[in-house]
Amino acid sequence: MTATDLRVAVVGAGVSGLAVAILLRRRGVRCDVYEKSDALSAVGAGIQLPPNGARILHELGAELSIRRRGITAGAIETRRWNDGTLLSRVVHGNICEDRFQAPYYLVHRADLQACLVDLLPPGQIHLGRAASGVVEHDDRVELHFADGGSATADVVIGADGVHSALRGAVVDDRPVFSGYSVYRGLVPASAVPSFENDPRVMFWFGPGRHVTYYPVSSGRTVHFSAVCADPSVGTAPRSSPADADGLMAEFEDWHEHVRQVLCTADSVTRWELFDRNLSARYHAGRVVLVGDAAHPMLPFLSQGASQALEDAVVLADSLTEHMADVPDALRRYEAIRMSRTADVHRQSRQRSHTFHLADGPQQAERDARLAEQRDLAHLDWLYGDAVHSMHALAGR
Numbered sequence: 066m067t068a069t070d071l072r073v074a075v076v077g078a079g080v081s082g083l084a085v086a087i088l089l090r091r092r093g094v095r096c097d098v099y100e101k102s103d104a105l106s107a108v109g110a111g112i113q114l115p116p117n118g119a120r121i122l123h124e125l126g127a128e129l130s131i132r133r134r135g136i137t138a139g140a141i142e143t144r145r146w147n148d149g150t151l152l153s154r155v156v157h158g159n160i161c162e163d164r165f166q167a168p169y170y171l172v173h174r175a176d177l178q179a180c181l182v183d184l185l186p187p188g189q190i191h192l193g194r195a196a197s198g199v200v201e202h203d204d205r206v207e208l209h210f211a212d213g214g215s216a217t218a219d220v221v222i223g224a225d226g227v228h229s230a231l232r233g234a235v236v237d238d239r240p241v242f243s244g245y246s247v248y249r250g251l252v253p254a255s256a257v258p259s260f261e262n263d264p265r266v267m268f269w270f271g272p273g274r275h276v277t278y279y280p281v282s283s284g285r286t287v288h289f290s291a292v293c294a295d296p297s298v299g300t301a302p303r304s305s306p307a308d309a310d311g312l313m314a315e316f317e318d319w320h321e322h323v324r325q326v327l328c329t330a331d332s333v334t335r336w337e338l339f340d341r342n343l344s345a346r347y348h349a350g351r352v353v354l355v356g357d358a359a360h361p362m363l364p365f366l367s368q369g370a371s372q373a374l375e376d377a378v379v380l381a382d383s384l385t386e387h388m389a390d391v392p393d394a395l396r397r398y399e400a401i402r403m404s405r406t407a408d409v410h411r412q413s414r415q416r417s418h419t420f421h422l423a424d425g426p427q428q429a430e431r432d433a434r435l436a437e438q439r440d441l442a443h444l445d446w447l448y449g450d451a452v453h454s455m456h457a458l459a460g461r
Contacts, residue, residue, distance in 0.1 A: 069093050071388050074208050074218035076196045076231055078105060081356030081373035082224030083181035086189060087125055088381035097216070098185075099208070101195035101225075105178060110249050111281045111288025112174050113138075113266060116165035116448045118371025121378055123167060127180040134180065135172035136264050136280045143435055146271025149320045153435040155444075164441055165448045171266065173281040173288070177370065196223075196230045199352055206351045220384065220391055223354045224373075227339050227361035235349045240339040243363055243417055246295040247338055248312050250330035251286045257326060260287065269323050270431075272423040274315065276323050289326050290364070291316065294421065295337065307335035338363055343410050347402065348395035355380055360406040365416035368409050368447070376402060378452050405451050 071094045075082045078100035089096040114122070114135075122131055138161075143153040157169045182190070195211040199221055206221045223231030227240055254260060257267075260280045269276040278289035293315050312333055316323060340361045347359045356373035380398045387394035422428040441448070 069095070071095065071220070071384070072218045073097075073220045073222060073384070074099060074206075074216050075222045075224055076208070077223070077225035077229075077356075077358070078102075078178075078182075078190055078192075079224060079226065079356065079373070080177065080181065080370045081358075081377055082222070083178070083185065084121070084125065084374050084377035085222060085224065085355060085381055087181065087184045088377055089384065090185065090189070092381065092385045094385065096189065097218075098190045099194040099196060099210070099216070100190060100192050101211075103193045105182065105190070105192070106175070110174060110251050111279065111290070112172050112177055112370050113279070113367040114170040114172060114177070115367060115371050115444075116161055116167035116169055117451060118368075118374045119170050120165065120167035120450065121371075121374040121452070122170075122180070124378075125181070126184055130180040130183060131170060131172065131177070134176035134283060135170040136284055138169040138171050138266055138279065139263055140265040141169075141268070142265050143268040143270060144320070145432075146269050146274070146276075146319050146323075149322065152270070152432050153438055155438060155441065157441070161441060161448075166450075171264070171279045171281055171288075173286075176282065196225065199231065199234050201234075201350045201352065219351065220395070221352045222380070223352065223358040224356050226357045227341065229354065229358035231352060232354060232358055234352045235354055236344040236346060238341055238344065240341055240361070242297075243338040243340065244294060245292050245338045245363075245417065245421075246297070247336050247364070248291040248293070248307050248315075248333050249336065250289055250327075250333040251281075252289065252326055252329040254280060254285055254287060256329040257287050257322075260284065269320065270420055270422075271319065272428075273421050274319075275420045276316070276319070276327075278326050287326065289330070291327060292338070292420075297337065304334045304336050307333040309333055340410070340414070343407055347399045348392075351391055351395070353380065353395045353398065359402075360410055362410050362413040363417055364413070365420055366409060366413040366447070368413065372406060372409055375405070375452050409447070 073096040075098045086096045086098050139158040140156045162168050197209050197211045200207040208216045266279040273294040276291045281288045340363050347354050355376040379401050383394045383398040
């Protein structure tokens with residue numbers, strides 16, 4: 066089989082689905098993306114894209130586009146919830162680019178999606194096609210849609226998120242509720258005037274809660290995420306409108322700078338936070354999962370988009386280098402990615418505890434550790450070029 070003989074169907078037009086489609090198309094592979102939404106309307110507002118993901122975005126050819134649409138973070142700053150005490154400030158900016166060959170981007174999700182869509186030829190994305198399941202044969206896969214239609218491919222890639230319609234073809238499990246919900250919104254840049262001269266990520270840690278905000282959309286707006294412990298059982302809605310007064314009540318005792326950001330929002334959405342227990346497999350036969358469909362992670366390490374981009378590179382390489390045996394190519398992808406995603410998954414879950422400690426000895430110990438993290442060296446494991454190093458270990 067040659068690249069032009071291979072037929073690939075991608076389910077989902079998020080970061081992982083679009084990236085893998087771009088890479089496969091460049092290698093001459095016929096690849097179609099099927100998206101259940103009737104329009105590409107990205108939700109969730111802001112994304113932090115650390116250098117391990119930003120580097121791949123540059124390699125895809127989107128550097129000029131993302132630099133125009135996004136913001137480069139000069140630092141990541143962490144403060145105490147009530148009195149604003151500075152716990153940590155790790156400078157990024159040019160130091161980050163020098164160390165990791167890419168910056169730390171802050172970008173609106175719709176802008177990131179647009180950067181990727183621009184790299185695909187017209188007609189590759191099919192909207193309004195909700196996948197309902199697959200039927201696998203020895204030499205092909207039938208992809209079925211909710212509207213009664215179908216498509217046939219040599220490989221079906223599930224890139225359809227934490228509530229993936231295709232995950233059941235690979236592993237039988239359910240999303241796991243974290244015990245937290247997040248309120249997200251956008252406010253004008255005037256809510257944080259210091260961002261004009263010092264664009265950065267702001268974290269505020271408190272008992273059972275934390276708040277993050279940073280500039281997006283070329284600095285015109287500020288995205289915020291306010292995470293709260295949630296006693297609900299986790300009913301898994303995609304999102305729901307939130308009561309702004311209720312949000313302010315959750316943070317009534319917090320620092321005035323936090324409350325200034327939250328009270329400025331015209332609209333707020335609430336999301337219950339889910340991940341899944343890490344599976345021992347990312348593929349079955351000719352069906353393979355990427356991004357949040359494969360290893361959904363809590364957002365506390367800001368690695369969702371970057372891990373999706375790493376997946377896309379490894380999967381595209383594995384498929385095109387070993388296309389004579391598709392199941393074997395998918396096994397290679399799985400083997401290369403498993404340990405890396407397991408590390409990030411575990412660290413993300415750990416932060417759901419450490420970010421939200423009650424005031425006391427454990428909190429003081431955490432804050433002391435944060436104060437010791439003065440440079441980027443402690444992030445080499447995360448921001449470094451894991452894709453090529455893992456390929457080398459796998460004997461590529």
